[in-house]
Amino acid sequence: MQEMEKERYELNKNLAQMLKGGVIMDVSTPEQARIAEKAGAAAVMALERIPADIRAAGGVSRMSDPKMIKGIQAVVSIPVMAKVRIGHIAEAQILEALEIDYIDESEVLSPADDKYHIDKTKFKVPFVCGAKNLSEALRRIVEGASMIRTKGEPGTGDIIQAVRHMRAMMSEIRRLQSMNEDELYHAAKELQVPYDLVKYVHENGKLPVVNFAAGGVATPADAALMMQLGAEGVFVGSGIFKSGNPMKRAQAIVKAVTNYNDPKILAEISEDLGEAMIGINEEEIQLLMAERGM
């Protein structure tokens, strides 16, 4: 049984590897899912309301209606992900029953448990979780996450938090890398994670799972910035379907992730995209979703 679980976890990490260099787009209707796939999305995230609308509407936000998720699964051939509330085991079981390709245990929804995250090792389907520093990322991995993304600040169109989280993660990874082996025990204590994970990061200079950027990506340049800071791919939520020309912007962000190191191409694809989502600045928002689930 132990072996089987380990094998399943490897397969789940492997799926994330296949998403690398790709863009995962939030969609709330089959029609949007089709647009995302046609624009070159590597996967879609099915949710009833995109983060900007959740922010605007307020109230409790929950897992999406299974019918809506199934409707999206039916029209695209790329992987379909969906979100559950932090700690909501039953919502995760429901998504597993739908054979979802990836579950996002997400701070975008209202948390269901203010202490415990889901024990993700009990599931066969893979989980992606948000993190704003290395300590959070490694804790989620201990709990069974097979993919990590920055939390950023969803639904704002403001990239500053995603940048902050990615930079924090990368600089902590570099710090572990440069440590003497006998210092790692103390580092594990500080980070509140098992020693073997700390040792892995020390030896490999990276997380043991794929690490994407998320939260606040609105332009091709934002996506390229996150890739240059070390993201292996990008989630785009409200940035696409809250903009003036979703198809064109989605295509441009897909190309930006492939060509993140080529300013000439980035200049070409950033041209004439119509209006970007208006967004909200960090200091103007009242609800910091990134503070949910530490």
Next chain:
Amino acid sequence: MALQGGFIEHIRHLQSLEADAFEIRKKTDLHREMDGLILPGGESTTMGILLKESDMFDELKLKIDSGMPVFGTCAGLILLAHKIAGTEITYFASMDIVAKRNAYGRQLGSFYTEAELKGIGIIPMVFIRAPYIESAGESVEILSVVNDRIVAAREKNILVTSYHPELTSDNRVHQYFLKMIT
């Protein structure tokens, strides 16, 4: 090809065999000297779109059809298939096989096994939302069969596997591909 997906894993395997490799992201990359091409796993729709948008498609198809050795894994197999079941869309269409996409279902259908690749022996096979080959033309040599489905094949200069040798520590399939080049 480094448009999207698991290309770094392929490059590491090639490096472990002391072969030089570089990433192809844009048209000017095609002007570098190359003896072979790997089409990695990832999402075939994403790669297909980026191939055409980046204006690399025609040039690469010409190279493949004029005999340059190509190795496609998973999505790469789909890009090379002459026909994809259930759709009229094709990409390079250079190999006489019919590919079935997501043939084992969603992620819960992904699996690991060990089976034979003709000419190499028993190898580890990782299937991730994998396709299989529904049917193959007469000139296609079938290399692996798992659960009665064709999952690896070769036709002249083209090698395809629906599983991912690049996700295991076994580099013998890459060694096999390098032999096709020299």
